Amino acid sequence: MTIQLSPASQSIAGVVLLTIVTIEFGGWFLTKIARGDVPITQFQKNFARAGHAHAGVLVTLGLICLVLADATALEGFAGYVARAGVPFAAILMSAGFFASSAGRGEVTRPNKLFALVWLGALSLAAGVLTLGIGLLTT
Incomplete structure (x- = not known):
């Protein structure tokens, strides 16, 4: 049996696979954080981990x-x-975690860009609900 992707799915899959390079970069950056090479707060470290995990x-x-x-x-x-x-949720949520914790000094709370996390959550919910209903009704 072979899996045949629609043109739309094939295009999205190609773009998604290319984004894995940015996730790899995030993993490399997390190793720098773990070694203490990047001066950040515990809050920023937690958000970096959350952004990386959500992306993957x-x-x-x-x-x-x-x-x-x-x-x-x-x-x-x-x-x-x-x-x-x-x-889209992968992009929005990860961007929200990273962007809302960016900055130098004593950053201990997310900025307004944390709204991207909530937009990503909505995108995630819309995607899985639509797909789940589609699978149950076709």
Whole structure:
């Protein structure tokens, strides 16, 4: 049995796979943090870990969702949400953790860019709900 991706899923999968290089960079940066080479607060360290973890898990889930979305044959806006919701969540949530904790000195609280985490959570919910309903109804 061969898996045939739709053109939309194939394009999204290609972009998602390319983002893994940025996740690798994040992992390298976390090793610098762990060695004490980067002067940051405990809050910033925690958010760096959260951003990196969310990126890795959601990119993996996003790739799985592409295959499942093609199995539903969802089209139009619902198909787009089912395919892109989780990959967008990976970008938004990770960016939210990193950007909201950026800065020098005693950064101990997230800035307003933390809203990206909540936008990512909405994107995640929309993607998995649309896909789940699509799988149950087709």
